Amino acid sequence: MSHHIVEAKNLQHVYPDGTVAIKDVSFCITHGESVAIIGANGAGKSTLLQHLNGCLIATSGQIRIGDTPLSKGTLPDIRRTVGMVFQYPDDQLFMPTVFEDVAFGPLNLGLSGDEVDQRVVEALERVGAGHLRTKPPYNLSGGEKKRVAIATVLAMAPDILVMDEPTSGLDPFARRQLISLLREFQHTKIFTSHDLDMVLDLCQRTIILHEGVIMADGPTDEIFQNEELLAACRLEKPFSMQGCPVCNGKTNTKCHDAG
Amino acid sequence: MASISAAVIDLKRLELLADSDSPVHVIDARAKVLVTFVFIVAVVSHNSYELARLLPFFIFPTVMIALAGLPMLYLARKIALISTFALMVGIFNPVFDRTILYQIGQWGISGGWISLLSLLIRSMLTVGAAFILVGTTGFTAVCQALERLGMPQLFAIQLLFLHRYIFVLADETGRSSRARELRSCGRKGLGVASFGSLVGHLLLRTWQKAERIHIAMLARGFVGRFHAHRQSSFGKAELYFLLGWSSLFIVLRTFDVTGTLGTLITGIFK
Structure with a gap:
């Protein structure tokens, strides 16, 4: 069985204050799939994501990465397999320079000096951030930080890429660049996002979470056509599927001609 | 500030x-x-x-x-x-x-x-x-050297985290002080009462942020040893x-x- 498969079975997580964040969540994501987990604020997306590499341990249920069930003993291997890019790059970048930050993961994998250098250079080049290697992370722009945060994970050569809100806080150009970059990756990809246009661009499959429960799991196109379902889950269609904001999509051509 | x-x-x-x-x-x-x-x-x-x-x-x-x-x-x-x-x-x-x-x-x-x-x-x-x-x-290499010279690993790691926490704390303090100053209109705000609450919030927020950073470190294979x-x-x-x-x-x-x-x-x- 491939290492690239992510399977959740009857996952439940209850926080110490009694909040039930996710309830009976089950899904299977197969090799090479690009899947979005969407939902309103507080739906349980980030909580679910943190279970995929053992940052949170489920109250009940099980996670399997390929053949390996997630447990304390398998954590190091699973954390190498599942690369996690967090929502706020400032939480992820903590070393004095970009180079050292990207080298942090490979050094923890026990790699030697030259191999670490090679991995760092390759990862930074891959995200177009090779020129930033000597800079301190806190001096970078939001888009640059995001790219470097992705490089820190790529340097560990993961099979599965998990990203929490990858396009949040980016300007339109940086967002478009990031989407193009993510499209090139051949990994199994799992995203959470409120940017539904990005989801439409990158993900063939979408899972909707609402109050900790999976409300829908299927092809992205079909899910985004179901306005009733989206409204019930406090979501809206992506902007690109909505009509022209001026004439509500009825006289698109005329509206543009007039403009 | x-x-x-x-x-x-x-x-x-x-x-x-x-x-x-x-x-x-x-x-x-x-x-x-x-x-x-x-x-x-x-x-x-x-x-x-x-x-x-x-x-x-x-x-x-x-x-x-x-x-x-x-x-x-x-x-x-x-x-x-x-x-x-x-x-x-x-x-x-x-x-x-x-x-x-x-x-x-x-x-x-x-x-x-x-x-x-x-x-x-x-x-x-x-x-x-x-x-x-x-x-x-x-600082990382200094802590590593102290460990190699015989300091218990636990102390070396704590020293390193303390050093990192100073930056997290100072970052958050800067943001909170600025927010407080902007709404104090050049006066003392609510004085000690607001200051006490601010310090309490700072502690909780830096705690949460430090936890998120720790999770990010664990996600990249950190097992209590700095290289x-x-x-x-x-x-x-x-x-x-x-x-x-x-x-x-x-x-x-x-x-x-x-x-x-x-x-x-x-x-x-x-």
């Missing part, structure tokens, strides 16, 4: 200085830690009225700064800032200790002034040595570095080099 954020960025610059290949930078961190330790012990073990015998110790920071190419002005500003704390500690010495120790013409200099000056010189030397150590080695990127070993160069400097410090501590030189020079002119 802009000044807090600026101070943090300024402090982070010290870490960046460690990313260089000067003759001092490439020396194994353990040798530098040991030399700095001997230097600090030699300096602080002088009695509190000692001035002249401390002056030759400035040779160490001077040579290290020159060889490592560290920015002199930047370090001087940092040392001056920390020395204000030493000044606060010794500010009342001239008030309580009025015994005249030296007489220059009709001016008598009391023991209080001498001990205050001695305290300032010792703080400049020791703080300077610590800054030079971090600036030529990096410095620069690989080095304790070789001949390190041995010479350690023996050379330590011997000099012991000589300067044991013999009154300044006094002997002074006697020699005044003897020549007699």
Whole structure:
């Protein structure tokens, strides 16, 4: 069985204050799939994501990465397999320079000096951030930080890429660049996002979470056509599927001609 | 508060200085830690009225700064800032200790002034040595060296996290203070009441942020051990570095080099 498969079975997580964040969540994501987990604020997306590499341990249920069930003993291997890019790059970048930050993961994998250098250079080049290697992370722009945060994970050569809100806080150009970059990756990809246009661009499959429960799991196109379902889950269609904001999509051509 | 954020960025610059290949930078961190330790012990073990015998110790920071190419002005500003704390500690010495120790013409200099000056010189030397150590080695490598010298791993990791937490705390303090100031319209806000709440929130927020950073570290394979990127070993160069400097410090501590030189020079002119 491939290492690239992510399977959740009857996952439940209850926080110490009694909040039930996710309830009976089950899904299977197969090799090479690009899947979005969407939902309103507080739906349980980030909580679910943190279970995929053992940052949170489920109250009940099980996670399997390929053949390996997630447990304390398998954590190091699973954390190498599942690369996690967090929502706020400032939480992820903590070393004095970009180079050292990207080298942090490979050094923890026990790699030697030259191999670490090679991995760092390759990862930074891959995200177009090779020129930033000597800079301190806190001096970078939001888009640059995001790219470097992705490089820190790529340097560990993961099979599965998990990203929490990858396009949040980016300007339109940086967002478009990031989407193009993510499209090139051949990994199994799992995203959470409120940017539904990005989801439409990158993900063939979408899972909707609402109050900790999976409300829908299927092809992205079909899910985004179901306005009733989206409204019930406090979501809206992506902007690109909505009509022209001026004439509500009825006289698109005329509206543009007039403009 | 802009000044807090600026101070943090300024402090982070010290870490960046460690990313260089000067003759001092490439020396194994353990040798530098040991030399700095001997230097600090030699300096602080002088009695509190000692001035002249401390002056030759400035040779160490001077040579290290020159060889490592560290920015002199930047370090001087940092040392001056920390020395204000030493000044606060010794500010009342001239008030309580009025015994005249030296007489220059009709001016008598009391023991209080001498001990205050001695305290300032010792703080400049020791703080300077610590800054030079971090600036030529990096804090991660210093902690790693301490661990390799026998400090329990738990303490080394705690020291490292404490150092990281200072930046997290200062970042959050800067943001919260700015938000409070902007809504205080140049007044005191709600005084102590709002300040108490602010400190409480700061603690909780920095705690949460520190936890998120820790999770990000775990996600990248952190298992309680830091790896410095620069690989080095304790070789001949390190041995010479350690023996050379330590011997000099012991000589300067044991013999009154300044006094002997002074006697020699005044003897020549007699």
